[in-house]
Amino acid sequence: MPDVLDATPYDALLLLSFGGPEGPEDVVPFLENVTRGRGIPKERLKEVGQHYFLFGGVSPINDQNRALLEALRKDFAEHGLDLPVYWGNRNWAPYLTDTLREMVVDGRRRILVLATSAYASYSGCRQYRENLADALAALQGEGLELPRVDKLRHYFNHPGFVEPMVDGVVASLAELPEDVREGAHLAFTTHSIPTASADTSGPVAGHGDGGAYVRQHLEVARLVAEAVRERTGVEHPWQLVYQSRSGAAHIPWLEPDICDHLEERHAAGVPAVVMAPIGFVSDHMEVLYDLDTEATARARELGLPVRRSATVGADPRFAAAVRDLVVERSAVERGQDATPCALGALGPSHQVCPVGCCPARADRPAAAGADSPYA
Ligand SMILES: CC1=C(CCC(=O)O)c2cc3nc(cc4[nH]c(cc5[nH]c(cc1n2)c(C)c5CCC(=O)O)c(CCC(=O)O)c4C)C(CCC(=O)O)=C3C
Ligand SMILES: [Fe+2]
Numbered sequence: 161m162p163d164v165l166d167a168t169p170y171d172a173l174l175l176l177s178f179g180g181p182e183g184p185e186d187v188v189p190f191l192e193n194v195t196r197g198r199g200i201p202k203e204r205l206k207e208v209g210q211h212y213f214l215f216g217g218v219s220p221i222n223d224q225n226r227a228l229l230e231a232l233r234k235d236f237a238e239h240g241l242d243l244p245v246y247w248g249n250r251n252w253a254p255y256l257t258d259t260l261r262e263m264v265v266d267g268r269r270r271i272l273v274l275a276t277s278a279y280a281s282y283s284g285c286r287q288y289r290e291n292l293a294d295a296l297a298a299l300q301g302e303g304l305e306l307p308r309v310d311k312l313r314h315y316f317n318h319p320g321f322v323e324p325m326v327d328g329v330v331a332s333l334a335e336l337p338e339d340v341r342e343g344a345h346l347a348f349t350t351h352s353i354p355t356a357s358a359d360t361s362g363p364v365a366g367h368g369d370g371g372a373y374v375r376q377h378l379e380v381a382r383l384v385a386e387a388v389r390e391r392t393g394v395e396h397p398w399q400l401v402y403q404s405r406s407g408a409a410h411i412p413w414l415e416p417d418i419c420d421h422l423e424e425r426h427a428a429g430v431p432a433v434v435m436a437p438i439g440f441v442s443d444h445m446e447v448l449y450d451l452d453t454e455a456t457a458r459a460r461e462l463g464l465p466v467r468r469s470a471t472v473g474a475d476p477r478f479a480a481a482v483r484d485l486v487v488e489r490s491a492v493e494r495g496q497d498a499t500p501c502a503l504g505a506l507g508p509s510h511q512v513c514p515v516g517c518c519p520a521r522a523d524r525p526a527a528a529g530a531d532s533p534y535a
Pocket of ligand 1: 208278404441
């Protein structure tokens with residue numbers, strides 16, 4: 161018999177993700193869901209639609225979440241953690257509101273949320289919390305008794321998130337031609353966001369100084385690069401760069417873009433680059449198109465050997481990390497001691513997003529944080 165782990169007071173875990181289209185007819189309605197009220201230029205939308213059509217209108221993200229769901233259920237069962245796991249998305253079926261309704265109908269009263277986004281930022285945290293608030297409002301409108309919803313802390317520096325990425329980079333280096341391997345640089349990539357959003361990310365107003373998005377990514381990049389050096393005995397120079405920029409051209413977003421970075425490295429005489437998408441939890445469309453298709457084609461034109469390393473996806477170590485986070489948060493909620501696990505210098509993230517954390521452009525209600533209008 162495995163030890164029995166205690167998730168009290170929680171009675172369910174909700175895997176909350178982005179969602180993606182599952183066929184050509186889904187692409188346009190999916191993009192409308194994503195960009196409603198977000199001010200994305202029409203041209204950009206057409207372009208992004210083409211990325212999906214290139215892959216038959218199917219994003220890999222939903223299958224990746226199905227695999228993660230399986231990995232979580234298997235890990236929980238093997239470790240005596242009796243906690244049902246549900247799955248809902250912000251932008252495509254199964255929709256968050258439908259999943260939350262199902263959970264309420266099943267009698268779930270205390271729900272813990274795992275978002276497939278490891279870092280602080282409006283897009284990676286508060287926007288998920290706004291969607292939770294919208295879903296709760298919808299259920300309230302249906303006359304349902306609302307459950308209490310909490311969100312797991314940011315896990316960017318949890319070993320179960322970092323270590324699979326180290327393996328990925330080591331494997332990608334090994335795939336490079338031997339004569340360029342030792343001189344290879346590492347390009348850690350993440351989603352570009354508006355600099356205004358990056359500057360205010362994380363707790364602000366006396367609880368930190370903003371800038372958490374970049375700071376957290378730099379820390380993960382450093383941790384991965386150091387572990388790679390320990391494993392390979394080679395110190396590969398690295399830089400944090402950005403991908404998947406969207407929005408209007410006159411609004412500043414985080415730079416440099418991965419394609420410009422590859423050109424710059426090539427011009428500087430760097431013999432090869434490993435692109436490591438540390439900003440993402442799975443190899444979804446931003447990875448498949450922006451790195452494997454676009455950036456890889458640019459590298460080929462330059463004659464620069466590149467490889468792209470894997471994200472954590474459904475790695476059993478990531479599932480174990482989620483179990484660890486669930487057990488930790490449950491203990492905290494019971495008023496017991498917990499020993500939050502985190503690598504590196506930043507320490508474990510806050511358990512509950514404080515008031516004003518990762519502010520939005522517009523004032524909208526957000527659940528599962530200190531400024532939630534829900535209990
Ligand atoms: C920080 C961040 C993450 C990482 C955290 C997380 O994972 O949540 C992320 C993930 C994802 N982004 C995704 C897809 C899209 N993101 C878009 C647009 C935007 N993303 C933004 C940021 C982020 N995005 C921002 C600031 C915008 C501008 C519009 C706005 O301010 O809201 C658009 C609109 C078209 C475009 O402009 O690109 C699409 C289609 C998919 C699904 C991929 C698939 O289908 O496999 C995933 C996982
Ligand atoms: Fe995005």
